[in-house]
Amino acid sequence: MPELQSLRADHAPALLAFELENRAYFAASIPDRGDEYFARFGERHRALLAEQEAGTCYFHVLVDPAGEVLGRVNLVDVADGGADLGYRIAERATGRGLATWGVREVCRRAAGTYGLTTLRAAAAVRNAASRAVLARTGFTVTGETVLSGRPALTYLRTLDTTTDRPAGAPPSS
Structure with missing residues (x-):
């Protein structure tokens, strides 16, 4: 089973490999990060860690037992009890419920660990898989x-910070 981990400095090599391996796959449904992102990956990674340390963003990676990154689930623009949710899963790991599991886990952390009460998200209309998650x-x-010039839907999720789980979720067993 993969593990959800908060982003750390030592994730950089595996995260870069994940982004490079899945670049074309991701670009089919979301805007490409561009060559500059990859050329300056180390700088960008350090900047993300600084944002996380400041509490303005919370970055997570889904890591398999061998340490390979299978996905990312991030909370950005944290302010006033809310944040924007974003996620991406490796092409080879899709269709197994990993995105759903990762988003649920981040919702739990958002409520219980980060003290957030709402999450916002958006998904392109043509991205049925993301809308289903x-x-x-x-x-x-x-x-x-x-x-990116494509029709999309906006979403909202209210969290329950008193029970350390998303509002309306059944208790974990």
């Missing part, structure tokens, strides 16, 4: 927007 994890559609 959001629906399965308790996000509701709140409106429409445009992501």
Whole structure:
């Protein structure tokens, strides 16, 4: 079973490998990060760690037992009890419920560890898989927007910080 880990400095090599290996796959549904992202990956990674240390973002990686990154689930623009959720799963790891599991785990951390009360997300209309993950994890559609020139939906998830789990979720067994 993969493990959800908070982003650390030593994740950099595996995270870069993940991003490079899946670059074309990701670019089919979300904007490509561009060559500059990869050329300056080390700098960017250190900047993300600084943002995390400051509490303005919380970055997570889904790591298999061998230390390979299978996905990312991030909370960005943390302010006023809320944050924006983003996630991506390796092509070879899709279709196994990993995105749903990772988003649920980050919702638990958002409520119980980070003290957040709401999460926002957006997904392109044509990205049915991402929209399904959001629906399965308790996000509701709140409106429409445009992501990189494509129609998209906006979502909201209210969290329950008193029980350390997403609002409306069954107790874990």
